[in-house]
Amino acid sequence: MFSLASIATMAACIFLFGIFFCVVENFQHMVREMEKSVAVTVFFNEDLSQEQIDDIGEQIRSRAEVSDVVFVSAEEAWDEYKEIYFEEAPHLAEGFEDDNPLANEAHYEIYLKNVESQDDLVTWLQSVEGIRRINESAQVADVLTNFNLLVGYISIAVILLLLCVSVFLISNTVTIGIAVRREEIAIMKLIGATNGFVKAPFVVEGVIIGIIGASIPLALLYFLYTRLVNFMGDKFNILTGLLQFLPVNEMFRILLPVGLALGVGIGFFGSFFTIRKHLRV
Amino acid sequence: MIDLENVKKSYATGVQALNGITLHIDKGEFVFIVGDSGSGKSTLIKLLLKELDPTSGTIKVNGMNLNKMKPRAIPKYRRKLGVVFQDFRLLKDRNVYENVAFAQRVIITPTKQIRKNVPRTLSLVGLAEKYKAFPKELSGGEQQRVALARALVNQPNILLADEPTGNLDPKNSKEIMRLLETINERGTTVVVVTHNQEIVDAMKKRVIAMHKGVIISDERKAGYIQHAD
Ligand SMILES: Nc1ncnc2c1ncn2[C@@H]1O[C@H](COP(=O)(O)OP(=O)(O)OP(=O)(O)O)[C@@H](O)[C@H]1O
Ligand SMILES: [Mg+2]
Numbered sequence: 001m002f003s004l005a006s007i008a009t010m011a012a013c014i015f016l017f018g019i020f021f022c023v024v025e026n027f028q029h030m031v032r033e034m035e036k037s038v039a040v041t042v043f044f045n046e047d048l049s050q051e052q053i054d055d056i057g058e059q060i061r062s063r064a065e066v067s068d069v070v071f072v073s074a075e076e077a078w079d080e081y082k083e084i085y086f087e088e089a090p091h092l093a094e095g096f097e098d099d100n101p102l103a104n105e106a107h108y109e110i111y112l113k114n115v116e117s118q119d120d121l122v123t124w125l126q127s128v129e130g131i132r133r134i135n136e137s138a139q140v141a142d143v144l145t146n147f148n149l150l151v152g153y154i155s156i157a158v159i160l161l162l163l164c165v166s167v168f169l170i171s172n173t174v175t176i177g178i179a180v181r182r183e184e185i186a187i188m189k190l191i192g193a194t195n196g197f198v199k200a201p202f203v204v205e206g207v208i209i210g211i212i213g214a215s216i217p218l219a220l221l222y223f224l225y226t227r228l229v230n231f232m233g234d235k236f237n238i239l240t241g242l243l244q245f246l247p248v249n250e251m252f253r254i255l256l257p258v259g260l261a262l263g264v265g266i267g268f269f270g271s272f273f274t275i276r277k278h279l280r281v
Numbered sequence: 282m283i284d285l286e287n288v289k290k291s292y293a294t295g296v297q298a299l300n301g302i303t304l305h306i307d308k309g310e311f312v313f314i315v316g317d318s319g320s321g322k323s324t325l326i327k328l329l330l331k332e333l334d335p336t337s338g339t340i341k342v343n344g345m346n347l348n349k350m351k352p353r354a355i356p357k358y359r360r361k362l363g364v365v366f367q368d369f370r371l372l373k374d375r376n377v378y379e380n381v382a383f384a385q386r387v388i389i390t391p392t393k394q395i396r397k398n399v400p401r402t403l404s405l406v407g408l409a410e411k412y413k414a415f416p417k418e419l420s421g422g423e424q425q426r427v428a429l430a431r432a433l434v435n436q437p438n439i440l441l442a443d444e445p446t447g448n449l450d451p452k453n454s455k456e457i458m459r460l461l462e463t464i465n466e467r468g469t470t471v472v473v474v475t476h477n478q479e480i481v482d483a484m485k486k487r488v489i490a491m492h493k494g495v496i497i498s499d500e501r502k503a504g505y506i507q508h509a510d
Contacts, residue, residue, distance in 0.1 A: 183370075187370045187372060190332055190359065190364065190370070191359065191384050191387055192359035192362075192384075192388065
């Protein structure tokens with residue numbers, strides 16, 4: 001009877017954890033997507049040969065924090081510029097054909113694995129010979145970095161809280177179980193049962209509570225999350241570019257083992273240590 | 282086999298239950314312990330099982346000093362004893378079969394063996410048909426016999442029985458006593474606490490009489506057969 005109550009509360013805890021996990025994962029996913037678009041741009045000294053530029057490119061590419069480096073030649077830069085500013089009146093741009101006004105605007109777009117490392121990269125770039133100018137999107141990087149940290153702290157806090165609550169609940173269940181069966185435990189021990197022999201059923205009970213208490217909310221979350229992703233995809237497909245939800249399978253590849261491990265772990269350690277504390281017959 | 286040296290036991294309430302017991306019981310003996318209510322008989326049994334520790338004095342059983350026994354060694358020690366508790370102490374949520382089988386499981390007996398041993402022991406105490414019943418469905422005398430079956434099933438080398446016939450009619454009491462005698466003849470040391478004067482007189486065994494926590498007499502009655510050590 002009391003184990004039913006603790007399955008329910010355990011399920012509630014893991015359900016909350018799951019929701020929280022989904023939210024955090026999706027936020028981080030979106031942040032990662034945004035991070036990918038954050039780039040540091042470097043321009044070169046006017047007298048630099050293409051060989052020297054390639055050499056700088058190689059150096060940048062060999063940095064650990066760099067995920068991708070794209071070279072944009074002066075011609076490409078001009079094409080891009082034309083496309084944006086002379087779209088309506090391409091003939092106006094024609095006058096510049098032989099004299100590229102962006103002749104010195106060849107550059108590298110450097111994409112980072114992680115926005116946090118932008119500062120390091122810029123510092124290093126400043127020491128590289130032949131670089132004229134560095135454009136960084138410091139503000140975006142800062143915001144993303146801070147946001148990431150904040151999400152990290154909140155998730156640690158919430159997970160710790162849920163963990164404490166669940167351990168407390170299991171421990172409570174076992175304590176009640178021991179109180180109810182105190183007499184039985186005493187009898188078993190008088191007949192010569194070892195502590196391990198007496199403990200085993202309680203630990204098994206804790207683990208079963210953990211498994212059931214984790215399976216129910218995980219199944220529910222799977223169902224709800226699938227519905228949510230489909231719903232959002234249908235109704236707000238304009239936003240889908242911005243709101244990139246993690247697909248269900250990808251989400252549950254992490255959430256399923258983590259949730260189950262959490263349930264089993266809480267069940268096992270919660271009951272194991274509680275019974276150890278109380279088993280002094 | 283069982284050696285007590287000036288054993289005293291006082292409870293937290295201040296009651297002096299045992300007040301200097303010195304006692305020696307040999308291997309293979311059959312001993313009755315008698316005495317009025319409150320004279321300390323059950324306390325003595327509890328000390329032998331190491332359910333309680335003496336306030337002072339030393340207890341040695343099976344060559345082991347109980348005072349110095351490490352907690353880890355206690356389960357192993359208890360498995361060598363068979364005990365019938367005055368209040369039976371059956372597991373309420375398990376049926377008769379399971380109660381007796383439990384003692385076997387504790388000593389890790391193969392299930393195949395348990396299936397043989399449990400019914401055999403239950404029929405020894407005359408309860409073969411009631412193996413499916415739960416303790417609350419049994420009379421006091423029947424519960425007592427389940428407790429005895431549980432104490433016997435592991436073939437202990439010492440049997441401690443606290444009032445094993447307290448709830449039985451004279452006919453059943455005699456049968457149980459005959460059973461204990463048979464077990465004793467096969468080499469088990471038997472210590473029986475009882476109020477049943479008639480049986481004690483009839484069986485002509487060693488009788489230890491207690492009063493207010495001390496031994497007031499220790500007689501080896503005629504007919505007592507000393508077993509070889
Ligand atoms: N757990 C306990 N706490 C305090 N006092 C106790 C406890 N158990 C027994 N006593 C006291 O110790 C004394 C001896 O009790 P014990 O149970 O050994 O008597 P007994 O000889 O077995 O009596 P009976 O024949 O009625 O079973 C009694 O005065 C009893 O009140
Ligand atoms: Mg008693």
